[in-house]
Amino acid sequence: MRLFWALAAFFVGLGVVYWVLTYEWTGTVLLVVAGLMPLIVAGWATHAGSTRTSLPDDDPEGTPADGAGQELGEFPEATGWPVFIVLGIVLTGAALVYGLILLPAGIALLGWSLVGFIRESRH
């Protein structure tokens, strides 16, 4: 958590230094945006940390028994959808490269497999 605050501060700070030294736009924007991204994680972690009691994971004296009953979720079933999603993406991309005639097929495959992937995650 503090790691991400530190990263954000470092990148933004570096961005400012870089701007002062060079007045070059591309690098400055890259560095500052790279600094803003960890803020999302850091902000969430600070928020979640303030409302939640600590995990047994972070207790140096924690024993496996402390974790008992902790809900980690369940194993998902095997899924074939990722293969079709990627085939859909590849076909869509191939349409952009080879000719737009492939585009409807690519988008249809991608849409169908995405819907399948999302529906499967619901049960």
Place this chain on the structure above:
Amino acid sequence: MAERAPGRGGGDVSTTVDRPASVPAPAEPSRPGPVSWLTTTNHKHIGIMYCVTAFAFFLIGGALADLLRTELAEPGRQLLSNEAYNTTFTIHGTIMIFLFVAPFGAGLGNYLVPLQIGAPDMAFPRLNALSYWTFAGGGLLVLLSGFAAAGGGTATGWTAYPPLSESRLSPSIATDLWIFGLALVAMATLLTGINILTTVFLMRAPGMTMWRVPIFTWNMVVTSILGLVAFPPAVAAFGLLFLDRRVGGHAFDPLGGGDPVIYQHLFWFLGHPEVYILILPFFGVITEIIPVFARKPLFGYLGFVLATLAIGALSVGVWAHHMFTTGVVDNPFFSAMTFTIAVPTGVKFFNWIGTMWGGKIRLATPMLFTIGFLLNFLIGGVTGVLLASAPIDFQIADSYFLVSHFHYTMMGGAVFGIFAAIYFWYPKITGTMLRESLGRWVFYLLFFGFNLTFWPQFVLGLRGMPRRIVDYSSGLGFETPNLVSTIGAGVMTVAVLVFLADLWISRRHRIPAGDDPWGGSSLEWATTSPPPEHNFDAVPRIRSSRPAFDLHHPELEP
């Protein structure tokens, strides 16, 4: 189909039984068929698929390298046409960087991170499957862009600088396929990064505090953060390049008022963190291996983690040292940042040597590769410091000195780390050992062949041979080093063949490994080999950063 790597069956979907893998957690691990490999969400299976696929790409990329070295063996033309040579080095570079070393690290991370922190699986198993298949699809497109595209393969170099990569000068659709394939690979890296970060932050076993997490896992955390920071700008660059090529944009085309240097900024903002994405997992690997074979705890855990974090943070601020010779970047700034990054790397060398110092070292195959890593990477790192000095860089930029420098870091470093990892964790993954005697042969051949190949290239670079040329004149002092270098490439090829023979023999005649053949210290050595579906039947008590060692030697527990 390179993604149908050996050992995973044909992957013929239509003829096999329907959904054998959807049976909930069979008590006895059945031998997985092709459909279950296609549909798996288990982090161990996905990790193995990543590693096997990446290694198959290594074999392809290595064969291309042999072609290049054969062409360069002596003056005059041997095998390849101009265009074929350009395509060959483009695809060689792209494969080795984006499709071999980085995914191999991701595969090891997939396999080991949940085991090392005592988690039953990754945080998002389905996302994990998606990222593997995205990588495989992207890799396939990159291969196609080299071999199977009408109008010739892509020949822009792995950096694809405009204006060369603009459609005026590279009209073949191969370059579009290449762009699209790399965008997919980038997406896979992002998904894996999110997955690993979430897993490490939220799924550690009780007692596994962040300051007890093994160094390999720490390095995967930093790698993942770097991936999340570095890949989006590159995807933006590739996207703009695609628009330039297909829709008539002028983002990077100077004839239309665009600025090709912006592409270089965006690309190297990926490119430099990318080399740390490549090497950090293998820093982690050898940091796991050295304490085990020196039979001492790691010297300076905290310093090591902080050094890794420092490398990660600094690596984002050094990108334009690849652009010194453009004349439009702030050379002192990037020189200073690059010198600074050598400091935490030096701290790591200090830690590694401190760990070995006074230890009772066992020179098993993983340790041999680790020592090879240290020697080669040191040379790679020191020549990197030379190149970071802008006045020196002006002399030797884009010469064979540079080629040799990055092969010493990427191949002498990362690839030796990969072989160390294979020999170290193969018993954990399969429950059987690889042959020690053959492993030593692989090491000695690879180490000897590697230095024979790349040391002469330093000489070539200093004598002025530029990279990316298909031919050279005699009488410039280029002949002997080139010939020696080509012979070295042959020796390395033999080493890889011996390794494949080792794999084949070890699969035919299995030597059971037991759960902990090396006396390992991190948590994966506390479970069975291979680990069960849910990784741990019982997670041991964790009181230090070496839980498996504490478990096996309760008398020494603090």
